[in-house]
Amino acid sequence: MLTITLDGYYLRFGERFTLSFQRTLRIPDDGRVYPLPPGLDTFPLKPIDDYPDKVPASWIEQGGYFIPMYQREAMWLSFEAAAWKPNVVKIGIGRVNALTGEAFDLALHADPQDYLVCPNQPWLDGFKTGEDVVRQFVAMPLGQGYTVEGQLTGGEESGGMQIVVFEPKPGRFPNQPPPETKREFEALETLALEAMPAGQMGLAAGGRMDQKIYPDPYGIDAWDQENYGALCVYIVNSEQYQELTGELPPPTPVSAQLYQAFDLPWFDLYDEALGDINPAEKLKGIKSVKEIDEEKEKAPGEDETSLDVKQDQIKKIKPS
Secondary structure: OOOEEEEOOEEEEOOOEEEEEEEEOOOOOOOOEEOEOOEOEEOOOEEHHHOOOOOOHHHHHHOOEEEEOOOOOEEEEEEEOEOOEOEEEEEEEOOEEOOOOOEOOOOOOEOOEOOEEEOOOOEEOEEEEEOOEEEEEEEEEOOOOOOHHHHHHOOOOOOOEEEEEEEEOOOOOOOOOOOOOOOOEOOOOEOOOOOOOOOEEEEEEEEEEEOOOOOOOOOHHHEEEEEEEEEEEEEEOHHHHHHHHOOOOOOOOOOHHHHHHOOOOEEEEOOHHHOOOOOOHHHHOOOEHHHHHHHOOOOOOHHHOOOOOOHHHEEEEOEO
């Protein structure tokens, strides 16, 4: 089984695979498909075992980590893997597979593909809802009917994220790196911006962005389903984070509208040749935060104002 360790703000699975949780802009849900937003900072990760007298008993039984998020804050997952010996990762959101909408389990499935191959997949920004499109991960409180978990299962009991990373089968890839290795993709820039002044959470669907989920180029038989590392990552709101840790949470993130006012960059990949898996029927019809707000007759917020992203703002990232 793969050993899981915390390395700063990064989770390390085994010797080669790392994962981090990136703060980002919440893009408007206005029917447009936006380019990839930037990484603004990394969410802090706290081990559940460090707070045994404060966290729920069910968390202690499961183990894992927790992160703080503000209501309606957006995030994306960043992956780092070795090109010479790749890994695959499954992502569950409230016990729902983020790519298929099916119940999350510890097995890999090829039809439809319910996992990511890293590399080439460098990140995941949301639920796979359309061709070349995902709907952004947005934090919302449990129990209000916003989360994808609630929409697809009829209940909001799990929340958080479930992550499983698998090793390849022995002999399928080299055991040692070649003399020189290059990363498959350049990393997104992390931008240092001033933040706007100023219960347990799950992830709901936000606006649409342009992102592919690449088909497995090796085939499901390349992966060792008996050799994996699995954990849960819970999401708490800012008040709960301070109560649990005694630390202040990160400041509230900048809005997409403020970011755009400064003409700062968005991102796109040269990945036309890599293909895209088919969107799952279960996720095509999920409702976004804005759509549920409209059902509840809530007025749209400023963060739903459309953005005019110019072509010269979009930075193309090339495979190295």
